[in-house]
Amino acid sequence: MRLLQISLVFIVLFADWIISQDVDRNCPPLRCSDSKLRKSIGMTPHCHCDDQCGDYNDCCSDAPNKEKSTNETLYSCTPFSIVGSFLLKRYCPNSSKKNQIKCAQSANYSDHIQQMHLKIPVTSKINNITYGNIFCAFCDNVTKENLSYWNLKIVCGRWRRIITNFTFGGPDTFLKNQPELKKVLKFNNDTKQWRYVNGSVTANCTMLPQVPLSLQKVVRPCVFNLTSNCPSNFLVTNITNKCAEFQSTVYQRSVSTNDYRNAYCALCNGVPLRNLSCYVPTPSTIRPYRRYTRRPPPTGPKIMKPRTYLYIAMKSNCEYLLNEIELTKIKAETVVYKTMNRTFIRNSTSINGTGIQICHINNETFIELEESKLNSSFFRIVVNLGCLSAGTFLLLHIWNFFASNEPAQMNQKLLLSFAIAMLLGNVGFLYESLSNIALSDHLIICAIDNFITYYGFLAAFLWISSMAFDISCSVWSFAFNQTTVLSKHGTTLFVVYSLISWMLPALISLTFQWYDSIKSGDTAYFCMLTKEVTLLWYFVMPLTVSMSVNLAFYLCTVFVVFTEEGVIEKMSKAGIEFKLHTFLVMTTNIMWLTIVLAGYLDNHSLVVLFTVCDVFLCFILFWSPFGKDVGIKSEMLLKPTTNHTVKTPESVKQ
Incomplete structure (x- = not known):
């Protein structure tokens, strides 16, 4: 009997050892003794090694004060928009009833102006504890003189743009401006x-609420919605104890919003170890740390020059916003997303149905929410006048085409198609510039606005870039004596290729974005444009393929021009200006690249450059010959001629 008991104890210990080995193999607990991780650990919310970790209940697996950890809920992890999640003390048991009530209001809605200042956290200068508001600090016998106040910023805006904002440096400043x-x-x-x-x-x-720069190393970061306990019906005591013993945050791969205190907490909540990932890498294993940042943790706070917007850099590839100072995974309450010259604001952890989640604060993403310089009157006047001037030249070109009584040549049709595409682009850009005046948040208007201002705008430039196809057809036809194919099918092939090259990416992207919004159950988010997932995979990738095909056409065309004699001369005699078409296509591709970079970099100079090039290009298009004096049949060019050929007056007139 004793032997059986010893055997059972041995089996239990062995099973426990096996589980521990499996846990350590998948996600080794963070240790203060690891010199390579010590600096990183001190800057993340995943565990701490200081003297206060026992009070905050966030000690690493070998922290000296781990045994002092308590499960009492003295602190609550509270997300603060884009600045991070922090531990706040709202525990107020032994104080006056007034302080208890006002301390509790720090976690509730403030439905009166008089109560809004109760949402401003404060941090003690003595023990570095952050309280929900000033009355929570009074509950802990901290005097007003020993408190450092957070800033409060009130941002007001619609989904199109920021209307106004207010900034207060603490409760006193707020109360002064209350009237x-x-x-x-x-x-x-x-x-x-x-x-x-x-x-x-x-x-x-x-x-x-915003953490002042002086407190960024003082406030206690945390992981919001962290699962820290095993279910009450879980009976394996050893795993339950391990779950409560230390903190080393892990997350479930398939559901990235599920975070657990450590691997044991995930295990007792039914998550297989193979589905777990760690936030911090170890030398022995490769972890998906590069999903969050490609740079090592910075050694201190970086003072960044304020900019106008927080926006998402397309080259970032992460799922959550990372605070550069603390590498904190943040569930943002307010998302500000900028594309082209438009700003969007939504209250959500992420923008459902679009895949947008704020990623990695770096030199290209900033947190100052001020009025954009794009709204300045001078800049808007320059852009709008440029679009109107370009549109005028294009309309004159189109008018001349339809006013002509002569049969339209292929060259004229291609230039007309080019002019229509340019007109579409200018109308879209002008609408985009003028539509900063919010019209409505109605879903239908959002859909129309999306298509016209974004997909239609970029589509116009893709349409223009597909002129390379026509140039290639012309060059190859004259080089290889296939003018009959060109004259009959050149325009048709060009139109078909144009539709495929620009309409297909737009429709694919629009369809998937609509499907994602329906699947998420919130079609209102269809008003939001995307840059992280939908745009990248459903629009940018087809766009890249289309542009690559155009590049291939150009290379083949240049090769034919340099290897075959008389190609350009034959095209000119047939009324197809190779140099003009090449100039138009190359210039518009440069314009397309310029405006995309302008929206990506928020660079006003590039937008002005785009506008100037746009006007110049449309003027050249208007001034270009309409083919009225070049009606020579292309088939005649291939017939053998001699130096004694005499042109009749009819042919000259034609």
Whole structure:
């Protein structure tokens, strides 16, 4: 009997050892003794090694104060928009009833202006503890003189743009400006959201508590919605104890929003070890750390020059916003996304149905939300006048084509197609510039706006770039004596290729974006454009293929021009200006690249350069010959001629 008991104990210990080995093999717990990780550990919310980790219950597996950890809920992990999630103390048991009530209001909706300052956290200068508001600090016997105040920013805007914003350096500053705020801020009880109301201008408002730069190394980062306990019906005591013993955050690969205190907590909650991933790499195993950042953790805070927007760099490839200072995974409350010259604001962890999640704060992403310089009157006047001038030249070109009584030559048809594409692009760009005046958030208007301003705008330039196909057909036809094919099918082939090259990526992207919005159950997010997933895979990739095909056409055409004699001369006699077409195509491709870079880099000079090139190009198109004096049949060019050929007056006139 004793032997059986010893055997059972041995089996249990051996099984426990096997589980521990499996856990360590998949996600080794973070250790303070690891010199390679020590610097990283101190800057992440995944575990800590300091003297306070026992109080915060976030000690690493070998932290000195791990045994002092407590399960009492003295601190709550609270997300603060794009600045991160931090531990706040809202525990107020032994204080006056007034302090208890006002401390509790730091976690509730503020439906009165007088209560809005209760949402401003404070940090103690003595023990570095952050409290939900000043009254929570009073509960802990911290005086007002020993507190450092967070900033409060109120951003009001519609999905198109930011209307206004207010910034306060603490409760005192806020209370001084309270009378002015009462005039323009109203609370909506139905949506539980503040609204900016100033005459006919209305906008939803979001409160953004911001950590001052001096406190960024003091506040305690945490992981929001962290699963830290085993279910009550889980009976394996050893795993339950291991779950509560230390913190070394892991996440489930298939469901990236499920975070667990450590691998044991994930195990007791039914997550297989093979589905777990760690946030920090170890020397012995390769972890998906590069999903979040390609750079090593910085050694200190980086002071960045304020810019106008927070936006997503396309080259970033991550699932969550990373705070550059603390590498904190953040579930953002407010997403500000910029594309071209438009800004969007949504309240959500991510923009459902689009795949947008704010990624990696670096030199290209900033957190200052100020009015864009794109709204400056001078810049807007230059852009709008440029588009109007270009559109005027294009309309004159189209008018001349239809006003002509002579039969239209192929060259004229191609230039007409080119002019229509340019007109579409200019109308889209002008609409995009003028539509900063919000019209409506209605779904149908969003869909039309999406297609016209974004897909239609880029599509016009893809259409233009497909002129390379026509140039190639012309060159090859004259080089290899196939003018009959060119004269009968050249225009048709060009139109078909144009439609495929620009319409297909647009329709694919639009369809998948609509499907994602339907699947997420919130079609309102269809109003949001995407840059991370949908645009990259459903629009940029087909675009890249199309541009690559155009490049191949150009290379083949250049090869034929340099290897075959008389090709350009034959095209000129047939009324097809090779040099003109090449100039138009190359210039418009440069323009397309310029405007995309302008939207990506938020560079106003590039937009002005695009506008100037646009006007010049449309003027050249208007001034170009319409083929009225070049009606020589292309078939005649291939017939043998002699130096004694005499042109009749009819042929000269033709």
